[in-house]
Amino acid sequence: MLDIDWTTEEPAVTAGQLLVVPLRSGHDPEAITQRFGAAVRDAVARVPFAGKPGESFAFTRERDGVIQHVTLMGADALTEPASLRQLAHDAAREAQRVGASQLVLDLHGADGLPAEGDDALRVGNLVAQGVQLGTYVYDRFLSESNRRPSSLRSVTAWGRSAAPTEGSNRGRIVADAIARARDLGNGPPALVTPSYLAQVAADMVAALAAEGHDVKLTVLDADECKARGMGCFLGVGQGSDEPPKFIHLAYSPKGESKARVALIGKGVTFDSGGYSLKPTDGMLDMKLDMCGAAAVIGSFEGAVRLGVPYELHALVAAAENLVSGKAYKLGDVLTASNGKTVEINNTDAEGRLTMADAMVYASKLEPALMIDFATLTGACIIALGPRIAGVMTNDQALHDDWMAAAARSGEDMWRLPLPSNLKEQLKSKVADMRNTGERWGGALTAGLFLSEFTEGIRWMHIDIAGPAMASKAYGVTTPGASGVPVATILELLSGPIQLEQS
Structure with missing residues (x-):
């Protein structure tokens, strides 16, 4: 350091x-x-x-x-x-x-x-x-x-005052959290498996507990996830020999908690596209499809060391999306843990399936709010370019708090709508819904799909498909995993959050 x-x-x-x-x-x-x-x-x-x-x-x-x-x-x-x-x-x-x-x-x-x-x-x-x-x-x-x-x-x-010295320690913690997220994203997929993410979480919790922090880790294996009805998450992971892991990190502040907050990160540690197979160029960077998970794991570590005043839960449904005789197929119907059934019309729209079960799990913790982070859609990159994250929520207060935190952090975000009339595209003749809509507006229908699993909890979806990974250096970002939006998450958790929806 x-x-x-x-x-x-x-x-x-x-x-x-x-x-x-x-x-x-x-x-x-x-x-x-x-x-x-x-x-x-x-x-x-x-x-x-x-x-x-x-x-x-x-x-x-x-x-x-x-x-x-x-x-x-x-x-x-x-x-x-x-x-x-x-x-x-x-x-x-x-x-x-x-x-x-x-x-x-x-x-x-x-x-x-x-x-x-x-x-x-x-x-x-x-x-x-x-x-x-x-x-x-x-x-x-x-x-x-x-x-x-x-x-x-x-x-x-060399400044006009030495007062910024006090902020330097915070900056070091934030940078370390970003570096943690980058390391997880940059690791090759043979290393960064669901089991590896679970082990990183275990090592992190052990280190934080040794420092005197109130932290806990729960890791659910496939059988435990099956018992909880996580059919969408398990469907994505069933094609791989690597076992899926559901990771739940929890932190309680030393003083009275202002509220309970759940962060959910997409943890597809490698995405081949499944039977909707990606071409080589589209698959080369798919070790980075777990950058949402990397962001919430890195942010959890940073938030604990910063001593944020919120009870924090970081959730990752980690799996590989591969092709095999066991893999889920086009036309399959999966059942999420809230009982909703999903017809699969694109096995490469797998992230939203893993996130759906993670969101239902999060809702049972009864948080004041939950935010998910996912490299979810190429459509978001088409809409906003490779350096801007898409923000989707119908909660104005939560949106305003998030965007203010992003502005203070220097990370670029832009709001996208959740138009209810596009839900028509997700209708299925054989199940409650399909996992994708039409090509146009694909980022929006992905957000609308996730909105079916909020279970009444205040919620915001951040599509980081563009800025989470960089093909060339810009700003403070090196090629590979960027660590976006760790800085914004930590800024949000360090300040007052409006706890009433508007």
């Missing part, structure tokens, strides 16, 4: 140090002259360097007998959470590129950065998240000769 501190005094120049100075578009060239000299100003002008995000100008200088690396880094308004987090992330990446062991992030001259109060805590949180995520790499399966250990050991943020 990086050593992160804040200071109001210019840090002394030391060997192995990188100084990063953010500059916005329209910056005054004479400010560069005053600080670094006319030669640097003229060199910047020749590049040219406009101060846009992604642009940088690097040089070295000698001060007090020491060579210091300096990078001028383009940045948007640092009052925007995503911009501040990305600046810190990019600065950490640059430090590793030049082999620096210490990063000095110059924020003392940045316009609009707060110095005190809650905003200062937010700044400390976002900067710590950014620099720590800037060191993230999944290298478990790289040989030693191909690993590139991080050179960065410490970060000093």
